[in-house]
Every structure is written in structure tokens, then in C-alpha cells.
Amino acid sequence: MNMRFHRGVISTRIIIGLAAVLVVLLPVVAGRSLLAQEKPKRTEDAHAKERQLRVPPLAAGRDKAALAEEAATAQSQADSQPAMDVSQIDCRACHECDNPTREDPCLRMCPRAMAEALAGAAPEQLPDDVILLNAFEWQARRFMPVPFTHKLHADMAEMTGGCEVCHHHTAPGGLYPPCQTCHKPVFLKSAGEEMRVPNLKGAYHRQCMGCHRDWSHSTKCSICHLPKGDQTEPTSVESLPARGDVAGHPPIENPEHILRHTTEHESGPYVLFRHQEHIKLYGYDCAQCHRGQTCARCHESAKERRLPTARPSRLEQHGICFPCHEDDKCERCHSKSKLPAPQRFDHATTGFALGKYHGSLTCRTCHKRLYFIRKLQGECAFCHTGWGPDTFNHAVTGQILDDNHVETDCEECHIDRKFDAPPTCDECHDEDEGIAFPRKRPGPVMKAEPAAKP
Amino acid sequence: MSLNRREFIKAAGLAGIGGSACLLGERAQASEARSPSPDAMGVLVDIPKCIGCRRCEYACQEAAGFDPPPIETFEDKSVFEQARRPQPRSHTVINRYANPQDQANPVYNKFNCMHCVDPACVSACLVSALSKQEDGPVVYDVSRCMGCRYCLVACPFEIPTYDYDMPLKPQVRKCNLCAHLVPEVQDVPACVKICPQEVLTYGKRSELLELAHEKIVTAPDVYIDHVYGEHEAGGASWLYLSSVPFDQVGFKHFDHKAPPRLTEKIQHAEFKYFLPPLMWFGLLGAAMWLTKPESGGTSHE
Amino acid sequence: MSEHHEPLPVERKLLTPGVYVLLLLTFIGVCFAAWRFIFGLSSVTNLDQQHPWGLWIAFDVATGVALAAGGFTAGALAHIFHREHYHAIVRPALLTAMLGYTFVGIGLMADLGRYYNIWHPAMPWMWSPNSALFEVGMCVMLYLTVLYLEFAPIVCERFQKYDKRFALLTNLSDRVYPILNKIMPLLIIAGVVLSCAHQSSLGNLMVLVPSKMHPLWSTPIMTILFLLSAIAVGFPMVIFEGMYAAWSLKLKPEMHILSKLAKYIPVLLGAYLGFKIGDMAIRGSYVYLGEGSTQSTMFIIEMVFGVIVPFVMLLSARVRNSPGWLFLASLLVVLGVALNRINVFLVAFMPLYPVKSYFPAIGEIAVTIGLVSLLMFLYRVVVTYFPVITHPGKVRAA
Structure with missing residues (x-):
């Protein structure tokens, strides 16, 4: 029910969002064409300066998980996304607090139209994603632009002291001036006051290296800068080549089991969660369950501040498990005592016992289509390709084919090669013959095998 | 005998002509008092900000006209295993030192010519191949150099290096604060320009000193209260700020007095306006004349 | 005073087995020197960025200059202070000085990276009086000129008196000789002044680097110490080379002159010793004597065997009158001063950022030995053909 409500919201948003995109695009496109007319007037010399001074283009925000569908519909417009000046957006337009985080974005409850009017753009395009840093001629000669993930860093800022760690000399919240207001992107012979304010390159690096050095103990340039080589300058985040050694998070140790205690569920206060099994066997990524979690959730400095906050709601807790366990009864997870533990999942209960071969596979080997494990829709053929009467020993299914059927094409019985569906005899045998599966079989059945599908 | 005396007076006159003597005296005089020129440029090094990326080493080699290996090779941190010194083809080097305050983040220090206010190498050079420019740099003129390497001996910071492997045209090699690059091309030294952390600040020495002391006052928990290069060996154009004592980042302690002050004083005492030698000449001549025995002439007669 | 022995060419066979050894050593040195000029300093020497000066500067140049001090001290004694008694030693001392300084120049050429620019200090637009x-360079150049001019009459004498095969040279000699004799007093005084000047300036070289010098040697009065030691080593050097030459040429050493000359040595050496001890006391550097390091050991050897022992020895008339003892005492002074120069330029020089320690390479040693051998050979050649050494027994008409 909750899900359905959510989807409804999204579809409404798509419509409003698209309308907003169009509204915003018009003036921006108009402005761009004006700029384009101005450009040829500049001399060759000024061109270099212009490159240096160019405002870093902003790729509009597109959170992949939440807005995947919307992105797909808006694909045609993706290339002409407006370059927005982050500095023009007052953080307080949407956030109530000074240090919004992913866990607690403290969004204002205000009509969308007002938010758009305040921000000058649709919320989806607000500065929550990647900013390309490319303000220097020297850098542009050697390196690709540096994609800077604002949202991710905003989350991490929580660990070190909030937005003002980077947006310094400014009161928290409100309208932040762009770095270039004080930090010049050109290298001038310095004197007086200029000596005291680092230029943009110095300012960026000092901000970045302070944390990157502390957390990753690496000062390798390639963590942020990709060497340019012969490639042309990319225009958007998507066209950037992948960075080989982006500072990834060091591996987090998987807990073996988590025993959770709940007082609310009187009939079964104890929940045993097989963490390892969910990771190793079912093949879930951490983020598939731990969605929307931030660095600060684990990292010490922020942990202290987080402790007093409320536990996740009941709905939130169950929401993670529901996609797979929606048909299960409470007792599946909840028990009255710590022992015995809930049963390990037995694949035979689905009607397909895993034999000696399939037993060694992980769930994801076959169930690869969705995050949440569902019944296979003919995916056997992903692995089992090229089977025909000559190459497949049908006996392994338990069903031995008699001489009449041994050379019959697979498709004669398994329509459309759907081997998980019951075979049909109609293709050759008339209904009146009274020949139908499984009443009448095409040969002897091996006793030991349980009813198995091919 | 009378001849001798006449000769003697003549000689004294000849020596007195000494346009050379005047020239010597004048030059010696001009170099006596050395205080930093108000226009002298310098560089302030904020050691705690350095991350040891060695970009400056690359930029330096490029600016000096050597063909440096690809910039990626400078990310090799293994060179920090041992302290390095400037080499003929790398006029600046970064060395790594343990940080007693933060084990995980070592400190890095940059070594290159300090461009002293009163450079020992300039005082040492006997053919004026090294000279101190009004605007700061200590520069080298290879066309004058004899290759005696007294400058290497003299430098208190052990900076100049020498092409020992070159049989014909060896040179003294050291940082010249990019003085060889036309100001239009390069308005700041290459290392200053490339430094991503802006560890290096280029400016007038007087202003840099002000800035350095300002930094110490505003962040006394970061910086120790000492600007290295302000007074060391008479002062230098390169100034350093550090979070750890300077002797822990490869710097030595020096007197505040520039070494040339003593030697030049002695040298000038010996040769002031060429008078002392003339005086000796006269004294010895007098002795020769006075002790001359009445009978016989000199052995040569 | 009324009598002088006449200096005469020594008529001895030139190519003795000893001379062959000298020539062989010279040849080896020349080979290494050639290698250095073809492949650069690093191919032959152990010099590095922290040790820019090695044996060639410490011995060939600094020690060479010091040991050539016999020329000006003897000249001053005989001609300026008119101790005519010592005229017999002036010419050999002059020859030693001339050859010594020539070899300082040659040794320097090997050490200089751009040896072809060796004339640069003489150009007024490159002068650097600080x-x-x-100062050393200029004085050495001038003094070398003075020495050649001082020696020129001896060359003239050969062509005037002993070798009249070349009429042209004899003619030239006849014309030049009186002019040279006229300016001779000037040359002699100039020689003394120039010598004093650069001997002391040589000491000033290392005053510029107090931070790299061991405190036992690092003193602002190094100029005075260098001058005093140069003056002190002058007569011992004259005695040493006079006696060595006499032994080598199978002549009788002129003990009646040398013994008298030796009387001056304790005075001069004593002055040096006094300054040295006074300097040590005032600076308090004696605390480093017990350090046990190479430096302190070398300093003690230099002072005890190079200064104190010969000083005490030469106070005794018995030592001064015995050829063997006199030779030994003089040799000790010579070695002591030589060791002092080597100590100042090599042992006391301690770089602040050493990569490795310096010890002369075989090539450096070979070149140095080669130079000394060549010097000795040339000395022999010159005394064989030119009237340098005064033979006892032959009386010159007053």
C-alpha cells in the first residue's frame, strides 16, 4: 500500500518535473544562443583567459536510484541540460537546517512551485550531484575535468564539521558565494592581500587534500585527475571515462549474524538475521539493503552526534525485507526465544530442489534480473544454450525418452523453449488421443529423482 | 744603490697609478654592507601544507630546460626512503620527514637555492660568475665560470651542484628562481606556479616576512615561532614556516651573520684601496735600503 | 761576506735509475690526467656534490703553495735583510718556488672544470675583490711572473758563461741581463709582498665556511696561521730540499749555511705555535682534542709531530749541526705544514649533508705523485744545466 502511494507520487512528479524542465530550458537555451553570438567577437588571446574564467559547468542532479525512470523519459533532453550556477541557489530555499544530510535532509514542506521559484530550477536539477571542476588552463591541458560529487561530499562533511568546512568564511546555510569570488582561477604575481588568499587551484587542493589525505592516506593525483591523453574534452559527467583508482571505501567486514531484539512484537521478540547468507548466497550488495545510509552512520566523529536520534520506524525496518519476504508470515523471522533459529532457506520449497550442480551456484547466478529474487522466467537458457536432441541427455531430468521421442526437437514439447513450463503434447498428439502430460509420459521415469523440471 | 732608490720611487708611483687599485677598492666598497633590497623577491614555504606530490620537481626540470620524465613518474613515493640533495639535473628536491604530531601524515620539506641576501657563493666566486640580482635571484653566468667549485664549498646550505661527468663544458647547477625565463612568459617561478597546494607564495621578501609572522600569530598551534631564512646565514629570499622544529626537517642551525662578512672584512683589511700591499712594499724597500751593507752591491750586480 | 761560492751547473749524469723511476711515475700520472681530460672529473676522482675539493686542491694547490714559501723567505733573508751569507741557498730556493708554483698551476688545471678559462681572473671586468x-689567483699569477723574471738571470748566465753555442741567445742574454738586474730589487720585494698576501688569503678560503669546518681548525685567524706557517716552513723546506738534492746529486751539503739558517726556524715555528695555541685557548676548541675522532687525531699528529717535536729539536745546537738530525727536523716541519693544509681542506671539511665520505681515488693520488715526480725531474734537469747550486770549494772572486 505504501509502495503504491509512492509510485503515485513519482508519476505526478514526472509530469510536473517535465513541465518544469521545459520552463527552465527555454530561458537558458535563449541565453546560450546569445552567448554563442558574442563568442566570435573575442580575440584569440582572450580565448585562453575565457577558458580559465569559465564557470564550472554543473551537471544537473540525477539520483540514479530514485529517478531512474524519470531519467529515461528525459533522456532526449539530457544533452541540453542547463548549466546552472550553484552559487545562485540559496540552500535555505529547500533545506530548513544549516547542514542537511542524506539521512536528514530537513526539506521544507512547501509547494513545489514555490521551491522552483526560489531555486530557479526544478528540484531534481538542484546541486545534489556532480560538478565538473575545470577552471585552469594548465589543468585542462593535462587532465580531464574533475567530477566532484557534491551530495556525497556533503554527506561526508558531516564527519568533519558540516558545510562550512568547505564553504568557509560564510555563515552556514543561505546563499554561498562561489569560490571564485575570492579565489582567483589565474596565477597572478602576488602582493599584498592576494598573498593571503590562495588562488582557486590552491584553495581546491587544500580543501580536498585535507580530508583525502587524512582518510585515504594517499596523495595520488589520479584519484581525482584523469590524465587527458588524446581524448577530447568531455562535456558532461557521463562522457567522462571511468577513473581507475577512485578512492573507494576500504572493505567493510561482514557481520556473521545479527540478532535483533524487538519488544513490540510480543509473539516473537527475537529476530535472527543471516547476514552472511544474504551477502554471499543471495548476492546482495551492501547498498541494496543499507540504502540511503551515510558515512556518518559508521564514522566515529558523527556517531556521537547521531546517537540520540530515534530508531528507524517499524515500517522502515520491515521495508528492507519486504520485497523478498512479503508473502512470509511473521514467524518466519520472529521467534519467541533466541533458539531455535529460523530455518535456512530450502530451495526445494519452491518446487525446484537444487541438485549437485545447481547447489553450488549462488542465487544471483540464475536470479540475476532483479534486486529481489523472484521466480525464473526462462533464464535457464542463459546458461543452457545450444541444447538439442543430440546434445542433451534428457535422462538427467529423470524423464527418460523412449525411442519415439528421443529425436524429437525440444520445441515440439517445450513451446518457445520455456523449459520451466510443463511440456505439451498437443503439437503432435490430438486431444482425443488422451495423451497429455503428465498423465501419459514419453517414456519411463526414473524413480529416485523427484519431479524435476528440465 | 741610488738606482735602487729611484727604481723604488718609480715603482711606488707605478703601483699608485693603479687604476686597478681604485677599481678594486670601489668594487670592494660597494659590496660591503648587505641588507635585503626592498625590491627583492622571495618565496615563502608553508611546510605543513606540502603533501609531497613532487610536482615542483617536475616543473623545475621542465623550466630548467631538461627533458623531465613523464609527470606520472614523479608520483613515485619510494624516492622518499632516503633524504635526497639537489642534483645537476634536479635543482629542487622534496624530502619526507616523520611528523611527531601526526604519525600518519609525514611532513615534507623542499630544498633548493635559498637565494641568500648576502650569498657566500657570490662572495666566493673569483670571476663574478655568480651574482645577486637586485630583485632577489642569485644567478650564474657560465661564460665566466672556471669550474673551481669554490661556490660549492662556500654554500652553507650545500645547494650548488656540479657536472663532474662532463669533460668539456661542465657547469655549476642550481636554482636561479627562474630568472632565465622572461617575465612575460613566466611571472612566477615554475615550482610556485605548479604547486597544487599553494605551499609556495611568491612575493616581495619584506611582504612575505610580514605574512609569515602574521601566520604564526594567527595559527600559533600550527606553526613554531621561527621563520627559517629570516636571519639564517644573513637571511635568505626563501623563507620557511614549519609545524615541527627545523632541525627535524633537514635544516641546520646557522649564525645570523652572513659568512662573507668576516672573510670580506679580512680580505679588505689586507687590500683596502691596495694600500696595505703598497705599505708593505714601502716598508720592505726601506728595510732593504737601510740594511744594505756599505761595501758590496747586491749579488746580481 | 767577502767571499761567495759561485753557483755552477752540476755536471752529473742526468738519466740515473732514480730518474727513470720518476719518469715512470710521471707517465702514470699523465695517463690518469689524460683520462680526466677526456672523460671528466668523475671518471678519475672521488669528488661528489658534497666534497667539491679533493686531494688536488688540498695537496697540489694548497700544500704546493705553502711548500714553495722557501723562495720568498730565503729571498727576503738574503736580499732584503742583506744576510749575504745565505746567498748560496737563494737560487735553489727560487728554483723550488718557481717549479712549485708552476705545478700549482698545472695541478689546478687538472682540477678546474673549465681549465681553458683559467685566465679569467686576470680580466678586470671579471674581477671579484671580495x-x-x-686574491689567491691574482697573486699566484703575478708571483709566478715575478718568479720567472727572478729566475731569468740564471738562464741568461747559462748562455753567457756556459753555453755559447747559440749566439742569438747569448746576445739576447747580454742585453736582458743588465735590465733584469736593475729591477731585481723590485722583483724581490714584490715577490715577498705577493707571497705574504696570497699565503694568508689561502687561509681565508675556509673562513667562509665555518659551518662545515671542524672547530679545531675553524678560526677567523686562519689567515695569520697560514701566513705564519708558510713563513715557518720556508727555511725547513730550503734545508730539506738542499740536503735532499745534495744527497741525490752526491754533493756535500752546505752545513755551515744550513745550520745557521736553522737557527731562525724555532723562532718562526714558535710564533706559529704560539698563535695556534693561543687561538685554541681563546676559542676553547681544546675541548675537542679528546674527541677521539679522525679530526682530533689528525690535529694532534699535526701539532705534535709537525710543530712541537721539530720546534724542540731545533732548539738544540746538536740537532742543528748534525746533518741527519737537521734533515729529520726539517722534514717534520715540512710534513707538519703539509698535513696542516691537507687537514684544513680535507679532514676538517665536514659537509652538512654527506652522502659518502671522501678519500682520494687512485687516479687522484697517481696524478699528484706524477706531478711531484715531474717536479723533481725538472729540478734535476735545471740544476744540471743552469747555475743554481753553489759547489763548495769553488771561490768566486769578490
Whole structure:
């Protein structure tokens, strides 16, 4: 029910969002064409300066998980996304607090139209994603632009002291001036006051290296800068080549089991969660369950501040498990005592016992289509390709084919090669013959095998 | 005998002509008092900000006209295993030192010519191949150099290096604060320009000193209260700020007095306006004349 | 005073087995020197960025200059202070000085990276009067000229008196000889002044680097110490080379002159010793004597065997009158001063950022030995053909 409500919201948003995109695009496109007319007037010399001074283009925000569908519909417009000046957006337009985080974005409850009017753009395009840093001629000669993930860093800022760690000399919240207001992107012979304010390159690096050095103990340039080589300058985040050694998070140790205690569920206060099994066997990524979690959730400095906050709601807790366990009864997870533990999942209960071969596979080997494990829709053929009467020993299914059927094409019985569906005899045998599966079989059945599908 | 005396007076006159003597005296005089020129440029090094990326080493080699290996090779941190010194083809080097305050983040220090206010190498050079420019740099003129390497001996910071492997045209090699690059091309030294952390600040020495002391006052928990290069060996154009004592980042302690002050004083005492030698000449001549025995002439007669 | 022995060419066979050894050593040195000029300093020497000066500067140049001090001290004694008694030693001392300084120049050429620019210090637009080395360079150049001019009459004498095969040279000699004799007093005084000047300036070289010098040697009065030691080593050097030459040429050493000359040595050496001890006391550097390091050991050897022992020895008339003892005492002074120069330029020089320690390479040693051998050979050649050494027994008409 909750899900359905959510989807409804999204579809409404798509419509409003698209309308907003169009509204915003018009003036921006108009402005761009004006700029384009101005450009040829500049001399060759000024061109270099212009490159240096160019405002870093902003790729509009597109959170992949939440807005995947919307992105797909808006694909045609993706290339002409407006370059927005982050500095023009007052953080307080949407956030109530000074240090919004992913866990607690403290969004204002205000009509969308007002938010758009305040921000000058649709919320989806607000500065929550990647900013390309490319303000220097020297850098542009050697390196690709540096994609800077604002949202991710905003989350991490929580660990070190909030937005003002980077947006310094400014009161928290409100309208932040762009770095270039004080930090010049050109290298001038310095004197007086200029000596005291680092230029943009110095300012960026000092901000970045302070944390990157502390957390990753690496000062390798390639963590942020990709060497340019012969490639042309990319225009958007998507066209950037992948960075080989982006500072990834060091591996987090998987807990073996988590025993959770709940007082609310009187009939079964104890929940045993097989963490390892969910990771190793079912093949879930951490983020598939731990969605929307931030660095600060684990990292010490922020942990202290987080402790007093409320536990996740009941709905939130169950929401993670529901996609797979929606048909299960409470007792599946909840028990009255710590022992015995809930049963390990037995694949035979689905009607397909895993034999000696399939037993060694992980769930994801076959169930690869969705995050949440569902019944296979003919995916056997992903692995089992090229089977025909000559190459497949049908006996392994338990069903031995008699001489009449041994050379019959697979498709004669398994329509459309759907081997998980019951075979049909109609293709050759008339209904009146009274020949139908499984009443009448095409040969002897091996006793030991349980009813198995091919 | 009378001849001798006449000769003697003549000689004294000849020596007195000494346009050379005047020239010597004048030059010696001009170099006596050395205080930093108000226009002298310098560089302030904020050691705690350095991350040891060695970009400056690359930029330096490029600016000096050597063909440096690809910039990626400078990310090799293994060179920090041992302290390095400037080499003929790398006029600046970064060395790594343990940080007693933060084990995980070592400190890095940059070594290159300090461009002293009163450079020992300039005082040492006997053919004026090294000279101190009004605007700061200590520069080298290879066309004058004899290759005696007294400058290497003299430098208190052990900076100049020498092409020992070159049989014909060896040179003294050291940082010249990019003085060889036309100001239009390069308005700041290459290392200053490339430094991503802006560890290096280029400016007038007087202003840099002000800035350095300002930094110490505003962040006394970061910086120790000492600007290295302000007074060391008479002062230098390169100034350093550090979070750890300077002797822990490869710097030595020096007197505040520039070494040339003593030697030049002695040298000038010996040769002031060429008078002392003339005086000796006269004294010895007098002795020769006075002790001359009445009978016989000199052995040569 | 009324009598002089006449200096005469020594008529001895030139190519003795000893001379062959000298020539062989010279040849080896020349080979290494050639290698250095073809492949650069690093191919032959152990010099590095922290040790820019090695054996060639410490011995060939600094020690060479010091040991050539016999020329000006003997000249001053005989001609300026008119101790005519010592005329017999002036010419050999002059020859030693001339050859010594020539070899300082040659040794320097090997050490200089751009040896073809060796004339640069003489060019007024490159003058650098603040530099002690400039002063050394200029004085050495001038003094070398003075020495050649001082020696020129001896060459003239050969062509005037002993070798009249070349009429042209004899003619030239006849014309030049009186002029040279006229300016001779000037040359002699100039020689003394120039010598004093650069001997002391040589000491000033290392005053510029107090931070790299061991405190036992690092003193602002190094100029005075260098001058005093140079003056002190002058007569011992004259005695040493006079006796060595006499032994080598199978002549009788002129003990009646040398013994008298030796009387001056304790005075001069005593002055040096006094300054040295006074300097040590005032600076308090004696605390480093017990350090046990190479430096302190070398300093003690230099002072005890190079200064104190010969000083005490030469106070005794018995030592001064015995050829063997006199030779030994003089040799000790010579070695002591030589060791002092080597100590100052090599042992006391301690770089602040050493990569490795310095010890002369075989090539450096070979070149140095080669130079000394060549010097000795040339000495022999010159005394064989030119009237340098005064033979006892032959009386010159007053």
C-alpha cells in the first residue's frame, strides 16, 4: 500500500518535473544562443583567459536510484541540460537546517512551485550531484575535468564539521558565494592581500587534500585527475571515462549474524538475521539493503552526534525485507526465544530442489534480473544454450525418452523453449488421443529423482 | 744603490697609478654592507601544507630546460626512503620527514637555492660568475665560470651542484628562481606556479616576512615561532614556516651573520684601496735600503 | 761576506735509475690526467656534490703553495735583510718556488672544470675583490711572473758563461741581463709582498665556511696561521730540499749555511705555535682534542709531530749541526705544514649533508705523485744545466 502511494507520487512528479524542465530550458537555451553570438567577437588571446574564467559547468542532479525512470523519459533532453550556477541557489530555499544530510535532509514542506521559484530550477536539477571542476588552463591541458560529487561530499562533511568546512568564511546555510569570488582561477604575481588568499587551484587542493589525505592516506593525483591523453574534452559527467583508482571505501567486514531484539512484537521478540547468507548466497550488495545510509552512520566523529536520534520506524525496518519476504508470515523471522533459529532457506520449497550442480551456484547466478529474487522466467537458457536432441541427455531430468521421442526437437514439447513450463503434447498428439502430460509420459521415469523440471 | 732608490720611487708611483687599485677598492666598497633590497623577491614555504606530490620537481626540470620524465613518474613515493640533495639535473628536491604530531601524515620539506641576501657563493666566486640580482635571484653566468667549485664549498646550505661527468663544458647547477625565463612568459617561478597546494607564495621578501609572522600569530598551534631564512646565514629570499622544529626537517642551525662578512672584512683589511700591499712594499724597500751593507752591491750586480 | 761560492751547473749524469723511476711515475700520472681530460672529473676522482675539493686542491694547490714559501723567505733573508751569507741557498730556493708554483698551476688545471678559462681572473671586468680565491689567483699569477723574471738571470748566465753555442741567445742574454738586474730589487720585494698576501688569503678560503669546518681548525685567524706557517716552513723546506738534492746529486751539503739558517726556524715555528695555541685557548676548541675522532687525531699528529717535536729539536745546537738530525727536523716541519693544509681542506671539511665520505681515488693520488715526480725531474734537469747550486770549494772572486 505504501509502495503504491509512492509510485503515485513519482508519476505526478514526472509530469510536473517535465513541465518544469521545459520552463527552465527555454530561458537558458535563449541565453546560450546569445552567448554563442558574442563568442566570435573575442580575440584569440582572450580565448585562453575565457577558458580559465569559465564557470564550472554543473551537471544537473540525477539520483540514479530514485529517478531512474524519470531519467529515461528525459533522456532526449539530457544533452541540453542547463548549466546552472550553484552559487545562485540559496540552500535555505529547500533545506530548513544549516547542514542537511542524506539521512536528514530537513526539506521544507512547501509547494513545489514555490521551491522552483526560489531555486530557479526544478528540484531534481538542484546541486545534489556532480560538478565538473575545470577552471585552469594548465589543468585542462593535462587532465580531464574533475567530477566532484557534491551530495556525497556533503554527506561526508558531516564527519568533519558540516558545510562550512568547505564553504568557509560564510555563515552556514543561505546563499554561498562561489569560490571564485575570492579565489582567483589565474596565477597572478602576488602582493599584498592576494598573498593571503590562495588562488582557486590552491584553495581546491587544500580543501580536498585535507580530508583525502587524512582518510585515504594517499596523495595520488589520479584519484581525482584523469590524465587527458588524446581524448577530447568531455562535456558532461557521463562522457567522462571511468577513473581507475577512485578512492573507494576500504572493505567493510561482514557481520556473521545479527540478532535483533524487538519488544513490540510480543509473539516473537527475537529476530535472527543471516547476514552472511544474504551477502554471499543471495548476492546482495551492501547498498541494496543499507540504502540511503551515510558515512556518518559508521564514522566515529558523527556517531556521537547521531546517537540520540530515534530508531528507524517499524515500517522502515520491515521495508528492507519486504520485497523478498512479503508473502512470509511473521514467524518466519520472529521467534519467541533466541533458539531455535529460523530455518535456512530450502530451495526445494519452491518446487525446484537444487541438485549437485545447481547447489553450488549462488542465487544471483540464475536470479540475476532483479534486486529481489523472484521466480525464473526462462533464464535457464542463459546458461543452457545450444541444447538439442543430440546434445542433451534428457535422462538427467529423470524423464527418460523412449525411442519415439528421443529425436524429437525440444520445441515440439517445450513451446518457445520455456523449459520451466510443463511440456505439451498437443503439437503432435490430438486431444482425443488422451495423451497429455503428465498423465501419459514419453517414456519411463526414473524413480529416485523427484519431479524435476528440465 | 741610488738606482735602487729611484727604481723604488718609480715603482711606488707605478703601483699608485693603479687604476686597478681604485677599481678594486670601489668594487670592494660597494659590496660591503648587505641588507635585503626592498625590491627583492622571495618565496615563502608553508611546510605543513606540502603533501609531497613532487610536482615542483617536475616543473623545475621542465623550466630548467631538461627533458623531465613523464609527470606520472614523479608520483613515485619510494624516492622518499632516503633524504635526497639537489642534483645537476634536479635543482629542487622534496624530502619526507616523520611528523611527531601526526604519525600518519609525514611532513615534507623542499630544498633548493635559498637565494641568500648576502650569498657566500657570490662572495666566493673569483670571476663574478655568480651574482645577486637586485630583485632577489642569485644567478650564474657560465661564460665566466672556471669550474673551481669554490661556490660549492662556500654554500652553507650545500645547494650548488656540479657536472663532474662532463669533460668539456661542465657547469655549476642550481636554482636561479627562474630568472632565465622572461617575465612575460613566466611571472612566477615554475615550482610556485605548479604547486597544487599553494605551499609556495611568491612575493616581495619584506611582504612575505610580514605574512609569515602574521601566520604564526594567527595559527600559533600550527606553526613554531621561527621563520627559517629570516636571519639564517644573513637571511635568505626563501623563507620557511614549519609545524615541527627545523632541525627535524633537514635544516641546520646557522649564525645570523652572513659568512662573507668576516672573510670580506679580512680580505679588505689586507687590500683596502691596495694600500696595505703598497705599505708593505714601502716598508720592505726601506728595510732593504737601510740594511744594505756599505761595501758590496747586491749579488746580481 | 767577502767571499761567495759561485753557483755552477752540476755536471752529473742526468738519466740515473732514480730518474727513470720518476719518469715512470710521471707517465702514470699523465695517463690518469689524460683520462680526466677526456672523460671528466668523475671518471678519475672521488669528488661528489658534497666534497667539491679533493686531494688536488688540498695537496697540489694548497700544500704546493705553502711548500714553495722557501723562495720568498730565503729571498727576503738574503736580499732584503742583506744576510749575504745565505746567498748560496737563494737560487735553489727560487728554483723550488718557481717549479712549485708552476705545478700549482698545472695541478689546478687538472682540477678546474673549465681549465681553458683559467685566465679569467686576470680580466678586470671579471674581477671579484671580495673573493679570497680571487686574491689567491691574482697573486699566484703575478708571483709566478715575478718568479720567472727572478729566475731569468740564471738562464741568461747559462748562455753567457756556459753555453755559447747559440749566439742569438747569448746576445739576447747580454742585453736582458743588465735590465733584469736593475729591477731585481723590485722583483724581490714584490715577490715577498705577493707571497705574504696570497699565503694568508689561502687561509681565508675556509673562513667562509665555518659551518662545515671542524672547530679545531675553524678560526677567523686562519689567515695569520697560514701566513705564519708558510713563513715557518720556508727555511725547513730550503734545508730539506738542499740536503735532499745534495744527497741525490752526491754533493756535500752546505752545513755551515744550513745550520745557521736553522737557527731562525724555532723562532718562526714558535710564533706559529704560539698563535695556534693561543687561538685554541681563546676559542676553547681544546675541548675537542679528546674527541677521539679522525679530526682530533689528525690535529694532534699535526701539532705534535709537525710543530712541537721539530720546534724542540731545533732548539738544540746538536740537532742543528748534525746533518741527519737537521734533515729529520726539517722534514717534520715540512710534513707538519703539509698535513696542516691537507687537514684544513680535507679532514676538517665536514659537509652538512654527506652522502659518502671522501678519500682520494687512485687516479687522484697517481696524478699528484706524477706531478711531484715531474717536479723533481725538472729540478734535476735545471740544476744540471743552469747555475743554481753553489759547489763548495769553488771561490768566486769578490
